[in-house]
Amino acid sequence: MTVFTRVLMLLTPLVLTGCFSDTPQTPEPSGQMPQVTVTEIQPWQQPASKVLPGVVRPGKRAVLSTRVAGTLISVNVEPGDTVEAGDLLAETDAREVNAGIAAARANISAAESAVQQARQDHQRLQRLYEEDLIARVRAEQAQVQLDQLKAKRQQAQSDLEARQSTLSYARITAPFAGQIAETLVDAGSFVGPGTALLVLEAREHLRVDVPVSSQLAASLTPGQLMSVMTESKNPLPAHLTGVIPALENKGTGQRLRLSLQDTQHELAPGQVVSVLVPDGHRQEQSRQNNWVGLPEEALIRRGQLTGALVVKKTEGSFAVHLTWVTTVNPPGNNTHLIPVTEGLAAGDRVVLNPSAELQDGQSVTIALTGSENGGQ
Structure with a gap:
């Protein structure tokens, strides 16, 4: 046996052990490219905004006051309270008004008694005149007296109604349902006609x-x-x-x-x-300067910068390229598009919902949205 043969026999078990070792091996990259969904940029058709x-x-907003001069005896609400129409909010001292009402009722009673007496006198004198026992002028004077007393009674009734109306102003009620925004005067304060007491808002x-x-x-x-x-x-x-x-x-x-x-x-x-x-003026600018609409799903924000991943085809394959753009405020009509003034052009394809793992220049396969097809 030669020396070479002996060395070969010693190395063979080591080679076989390495081939069947249980230690896992690092797999080779598969070479598969990520797939992205893209859409084609269209010219801006929506109005711009400022x-x-x-x-x-x-x-609704009402500043409530009173027409009655007197002491504010109660404030029944606090700022933030919710009230219904007709609820009592505050009340002023109305003793003077009540006294006037009592006097007006007494005047009505006296006037009513005077009218009844004058009516009886007129009826008596009218009968005497018809019997030629008195002159006609006496009956006419009795009629005039009756008419004057009726007028005084009507005046007393009107005075009572006016005082009762004034009494209603001593009770400040809510003219509509809403929320108390502010109470301007506390109970115990003296208030006069026109003094603001409460602010009610709907x-x-x-x-x-x-x-x-x-x-x-x-x-x-x-x-x-x-x-x-x-x-x-x-x-x-x-x-x-x-x-x-x-x-x-x-x-x-x-x-x-x-x-x-x-x-x-x-x-x-x-x-x-x-x-x-x-802004109609900006809308005209958008037409003149070829603005485009970028879907919100494609917008990328990094600090103060905004951009999008644009898909470009080079040498038979697709790659994404990060492009910074300039935008203006979208219109107030719930559109999902953002007006872009610089950085993109109509016909560009951008990635929707881009993954954070995508890198500038990375090769991808694409899937189109909507009615787009072909062109891959």
Whole structure:
């Protein structure tokens, strides 16, 4: 046996042991590329918007006061209380008014007695005149006296009604259902006619006042839909009810009056909100500058930058490329598209719901959305 043969026999068991070892081996990459869903960018067709500040106001607001001078003897509500129409809110001391009512009733009673006596006198004198026992002038004077006393009785009744009406003003009741926003005077204070006591607001429906330029206000129409942005980033639909000119025609200081219903109670009167107001001038810019609409599902945010993954075909394969874009505020009509002014062009294909694992320049296979087909 040669030396070579002996060495070969010693190495053979080691080679076989390595081939059948139980130690797992690292698999080779499969070479499969991730599949992405893409959509084709279309020209921007929606109106553009401006973000403007607005102030929330209650749908109804009443500052309640009294016509009676006196001491405020009770305030039955606190700020934040909910009341129904007709509920007693406060009451002033009405003893003086009650005394006047008692005097008016006494005057009515006296006037009624005088009328009854005058009527009897007139009837007696009328019979005597018919029997030619007295002159006609005596009967006529009795009729005049009766008429005068009837007028005094009517005056006393009117005085009673006026005092009773004044008494109702001593009781301040809610003119509509709503929420007490503020109590301005405490019980025990002396108040006079016109003194503001309470502020009542109806918040089922709210309104928003938005200052705008005369040019922008002229481009809007009543009933137009807008969006009010809340702290929860949940836009609330609002409709334009009118434009309130603050200065001369064609001047600045116009205000939009919007109405909305806040069923989730996210807003409160006095709160400052952002309102998306359609801008016709920007719409014209979008046509001239070839704006496009980017689906929200394709938008990528990294710090202050926004972008999208654009799919491009090179040498028979597809790859994604991160492209930074410039956007403007979307319109307030619940569209899922975001207007892009720079970075994309109509016909570009972008990835929807891009995975965080996708890298710039990575090869992919694509699946089209909608009616798109072919072109792969």
